[in-house]
Structure formats: structure tokens, C-alpha cells
Amino acid sequence: MKVLAIDPGYGRCGVAVLERIQGGKEIVLYSDCIETSAKADFPARLAEVALECRRLIKKHKPDSLAMEKLYFSTNQKTVMQVAEVRGALIGAAVESGVPVFEYTPGEIKSAAGGSGRADKRQIATMLHALVKIEKNIQYDDEYDAIAVGVTHLARHRS
Numbered sequence: 427m428k429v430l431a432i433d434p435g436y437g438r439c440g441v442a443v444l445e446r447i448q449g450g451k452e453i454v455l456y457s458d459c460i461e462t463s464a465k466a467d468f469p470a471r472l473a474e475v476a477l478e479c480r481r482l483i484k485k486h487k488p489d490s491l492a493m494e495k496l497y498f499s500t501n502q503k504t505v506m507q508v509a510e511v512r513g514a515l516i517g518a519a520v521e522s523g524v525p526v527f528e529y530t531p532g533e534i535k536s537a538a539g540g541s542g543r544a545d546k547r548q549i550a551t552m553l554h555a556l557v558k559i560e561k562n563i564q565y566d567d568e569y570d571a572i573a574v575g576v577t578h579l580a581r582h583r584s
Contacts, residue, residue, distance in 0.1 A: 427582060428455070430488040430524070431575030432479070433567050434496075434511045436462060436471045440567030441479070443486045444557065444575035452579050453558040456486065457572055459565050468507060476514040483522045491519040492527045492578035494534060494570065529577045537580045538573035549573055 433440035442457035460478045462471035483491070493516075496509055519526050532542040538556070539549040550569045553559065556576055563569055 427490075427579065428486065428488045429575050429578045430479075430482055430486060430491045430519075431571045431573075431578060432491065432493040432515060433570035433574060434493055434508055434515060435567060436468065436475055436507055436511050437464065438462075438565060438567045439475050439478075439511065440565065440569070440571030441482060442568065442571040442575050443482065443488060444572065444579060446579050450583075451558070452556065452576065454560070454572055454575075456482075457559070457561070457563065457568050459567050468510075472507075472510060472514055475511055476518050479515050479518045480522070483518065483524055488524055490525050490527055490578065490582075491515070492529065492574050494574055495528045495530050497531055527578055527581075529574060529581075534570075534573050534577045537577035 428443065428445040431442045431444060439460040441460060443455045444452055445455055446452050460475050462474050496512060516526050535544045536542045539552050546566050553569060553572050
């Protein structure tokens with residue numbers, strides 16, 4: 427089973443491709459952050475993230491796409507724009523025939539960090555114990571995407 431996991435955003439969007447191989451071990455095949463220029467207008471940034479998602483779907487041929495559900499913050503503009511990114515990514519997956527699954531931040535923290543109250547550092551440490559990660563990870567968004575993938579694979583064991 428292969429999953430494209432996404433921590434949605436338009437300035438920095440975490441993406442990861444994880445696969446469960448024989449024996450039940452999970453590996454990170456690819457992870458990165460899609461970064462867009464703050465100087466570009468929002469529609470251009472949205473298009474760039476969606477285009478990269480389509481490229482990843484075409485290249486890695488995932489069985490599913492998993493992403494973090496949107497949670498509300500105090501910044502309404504940011505929430506609305508992240509919601510638009512999520513919509514574009516869901517559309518890209520559906521048009522490619524890839525089923526979409528969503529997980530709350532609490533579900534992700536429980537699956538990837540062992541507790542619904544795990545912090546970013548605890549989750550990063552736990553991820554290195556749970557899956558094979560063969561690169562240095564620079565941004566939390568990338569760890570967040572890997573955590574989404576771990577959550578999805580844990581929920582779909584059979």
C-alpha cells in the first residue's frame with residue numbers, strides 16, 4: 427500500500443509518499459515541502475501546489491491520498507486559503523482516481539506520537555522510530571506530512 431500524505435498549506439505544503447512493504451514495515455519513499463513565493467498572488471500559489479500534487483500522483487501512483495483536516499485558528503484569512511488549497515488537492519486526487527482520507531490533528535498525534543497531546547518534537551522522534559526516513563528533514567511541515575501518512579497506514583493495516 428502506498429499513500430501520498432499532505433499537510434496542506436500554500437506558503438509551505440508538506441508532502442510525503444509512504445509505502446508499506448512486505449513484512450509490514452513502512453518506509454518514506456519521498457518527502458519534501460512545496461514552497462511558494464510570498465511575492466506571488468494567491469491563485470498562482472494555489473496552482474503551483476495543485477500542479478505539484480498532480481505531478482506526485484502521476485510519478486508515485488499512490489493507492490490513496492491522506493491529509494490533515496482543517497482546524498480553525500484565529501486568522502480567518504489563513505483558514506480560508508488553506509481550505510482552498512485542500513479543495514484543489516482533493517480535486518487533483520479525485521480527477522486521478524485516488525481516494526481521499528482525512529484525519530484530525532488529534533488522530534495524527536495519537537497515531538504518530540503515541541498521545542493526542544504529543545508535541546512536534548515528540549512526534550518527530552517517534553516518526554524516526556516508526557518508519558525508515560533516510561534524509562534530514564528541515565521543516566515541521568514535512569514531518570507533519572509523514573505523520574499523516576503513518577496515521578493512514580496504521581488505520582488501513584489489512
